[in-house]
Amino acid sequence: MRRLLALLCLAALPAAAQEATEVQTDLDGDGTIETWVMETDDAGGALLTVDGLDGIRVYRDVVWSGAMAGTTPSLDVAPNGSLQIVSQNEAIGRDRWRQVLTVAFRDGAYRVAGFSYDWYDTLNPDSRGLCDLNLLTGRGVVMDGDHEAEVDASVPALPLAQWTSDTFPGECLP
Template identity: 40%
Template sequence: MRWILPLLVVAPPAFAEGFSTQVTGDFNADGIADHVALIDFGDHGQADLLLKLGDGLQTIWLQNLIWVGGIGQQPSLTITPRGSLQMMSHNSSIGRNRWEQIHTLAWREGAMRVVGYTYRWYDTLNLDDIGSCDLNLLTGKGEISVGQDDTTRSISVTSPAFAVQDWLYEMPPECEVLFD
């Protein structure tokens, strides 16, 4: 029994092993494959974004960009049928407040831009604490809903699509007002 205790004391936290996911696609439509990766080096539960355009002339590295949960809650990268990139993070098992956040990135006006933002949440104990916010930063249109009985409402979106290098680490104001 005395051998077990020293091993438990030096065991690293669960997220210390690190995490990565990656996709390849032609995001800027130049005929050359581009590479995107989310990488968590295991030191603080946040993943970095690495975007490398196929021509090698542009590499974007953003640190501590997206939350990395435990096993089964790691972020994901998906290429949509229209060639956009979606980065999804979520909390689906820790505590009572569950959420999903999706950033949609697309090549527009000569840069990779954040063109969409979606946030959905629910409370496992308060069934009326549920909602969603879905924004299209290109068209200036969005939809929000709050509560079980609330219907989806259309809203105007003033937040512009911004270059991924200018990443906003907070929720767009159109969604943030739902939590005031």
């Protein structure tokens, strides 16, 4: 009886599922809505897929992905129609962060046009900051605690196919 009860309890638990978010936008301006899907793959990485007029494109390792709530990436659409890829660590350890890549269609390619990164230390309220870069113009702002400075972006507006989770503008390091 106990064995049957244990099996029934295990069966009632939700199965491990891949996290996925989906948005639609006409990012390339061709009049056809593209469907963008972000999901975590079996290895724990992020997989971004776009289904548009010219078929399906897959981008691997664009952003970091964790395996639990508060660490999985998601998608959003900015008010101007640009795609936003959000990755974060809002769940583990004392160092919390959130990164937003803004993707726009420029010069015939999906490009990372903006990079925003904010961070804070859960045990030290004075340790916080923000970095917001427009990679199309090459300009941005960095705030570390109460200190704010304008900066030049060290990374250009790379095509999405060239951006990886390891791409990180040095001026944005906490």
